[in-house]
Structures are given as C-alpha cells and as structure tokens.
C-alpha cells in the first residue's frame with residue numbers, strides 16, 4: 001500500500017517535472033527554429049536583386065526615396081526637354097527653384113547625367129566606369145551602388161507625369177481607353193498649378209508668354225471633350241547627322257546630274273540634225 005503510494009507520489013512528481021520541462025524544451029525548439037530560419041533567410045537578404053534586399057535597405061537609417069519610378073521620371077524629363085525647354089531657352093527665362101520642373105528638383109538628374117551611352121549595347125557608369133549591356137542594368141547598378149548619389153533635395157519628377165502626358169511618351173502604341181473626366185480634371189488642375197509656380201504671370205512678359213504656352217502645350221489636352229492634342233506647339237527639332245550628310249551629298253550631286261542631262265540632250269540634238277541632213281541628201285538623190 002505504502003509502496004504504491006510512494007510510487008504514486010513519484011509518478012506525480014515526474015508528471016510535474018515533465019509539465020515544467022516540456023514547455024521549456026518547446027521554447028528552446030522554437031528559438032532554435034527561428035534562428036535556423038533567420039540563418040536561411042540571411043543570404044536572401046544580402047542578394048542584390050531580391051525584394052528582400054529592399055527590406056534590408058529600409059532598415060538602414062538614411063533611406064533614400066525609392067518610391068519613385070526612374071522610368072517615369074525619365075519620361076517626364078524628356079518631355080520637359082523636348083517640348084518646354086526650347087521655348088524657355090528662346091525667352092532666356094530661368095526656371096526658379098520653386099518650379100518642380102527645374103532640373104535641380106529632379107531626384108535622378110545627377111545619376112541620369114552620369115550615364116555614358118556608347119552604342120546600343122554599351123552603357124557606362126559615369127561614377128565608377130563599369131560597363132553594362134543595357135540601360136536597365138545601369139539603372140539597377142545606380143540603385144544598388146550609388147543610391148547615396150541621389151539628389152537629396154530632389155523630388156520625384158514622376159509625380160508630375162499626369163500633367164505632362166508621360167504615358168504618351170512611354171507608350172509605343174496609343175491606348176484607346178475611355179476618358180475619365182475626374183482624372184482629366186485632376187491632371188488639368190496639377191498642370192495649371194505647375195504653370196502658375198513655374199511662370200508667375202506677375203513676373204514680366206517672358207513669364208506671361210511662357211505661362212500661356214504651357215497651358216496650350218500641356219494643360220488644354222486634359223479634357224474629355226477631345227479635339228485638343230498635347231504638345232500642339234511643337235518641340236525641339238533634332239538635326240540628325242545622317243540626314244545632314246544626305247542633304248549635303250544631294251546638293252553636291254544635283255549640278256553633276258544636270259550637267260549629264262544637258263550633255264546627253266546636246267548629243268541627241270546633234271544626232272537628229274545629222275539624221276535630217278542624211279534624209280535631205282537621200283531625197284535630193286532619189287528623183288534623178
């Protein structure tokens with residue numbers, strides 16, 4: 001009886017021990033597993049092209065604005081350069097730092113100006129001279145290696161894309177989507193606010209003229225009534241070296257061509273005169 005009781009006591013003690021130990025082991029296992037999983041996930045975080053690397057970057061204290069599309073910013077810049085700057089240069093007008101279209105406000109401007117494009121398959125980093133096969137790889141390189149060289153005072157130029165019709169610049173084929181009046185009104189408002197901040201009408205004739213041009217060139221087309229196209233005032237004319245060479249060559253060859261035609265016609269005339277003479281002689285000899 002006593003033995004049984006003692007054994008019973010032992011069992012209960014054992015149970016108590018196991019009750020205490022099992023959660024402890026369980027906790028140990030959990031921590032072990034988590035450390036194992038973190039060990040597995042670490043190489044992924046160090047990878048450059050993994051989305052995990054972004055979380056690693058975001059944990060670093062000085063985070064650069066990565067929520068800005070480089071591609072769309074580039075499209076916006078190309079539009080400004082092609083369809084606005086020729087007129088601004090013509091007026092000898094200086095865009096203020098308040099103007100969002102000012103180059104100094106573009107987050108990516110410095111990096112974009114450090115792209116050296118040799119030919120279709122050769123893009124060089126202007127900072128470290130590394131060579132890439134395509135522009136997108138150079139873009140990735142900038143993101144990974146030179147993110148510290150982003151314009152710290154810059155803003156995302158892609159944010160003004162709605163006003164500047166970036167989609168038109170980026171799409172190779174125009175989309176036939178239904179016009180959204182609310183979106184058109186929003187873009188028009190943004191467009192007009194850019195015109196006001198970049199070309200304040202109280203700052204002289206040049207600013208007033210450019211303000212008007214900006215509205216015609218970019219803002220008028222933000223409507224669903226149709227009929228108005230963006231960039232209606234035209235843009236920079238790119239003088240192609242190839243076309244220049246062709247036109248010079250044509251100018252040089254044209255006189256030679258006329259000379260050949262003239263000489264040929266003169267020979268022909270001579271020929272016909274001789275034929276006439278022969279036929280005249282023939283006619284004279286026949287009756288006799």
Ligand SMILES: [Zn+2]
Nearest residue numbers: 125127128129
């Ligand atoms: Zn580099």
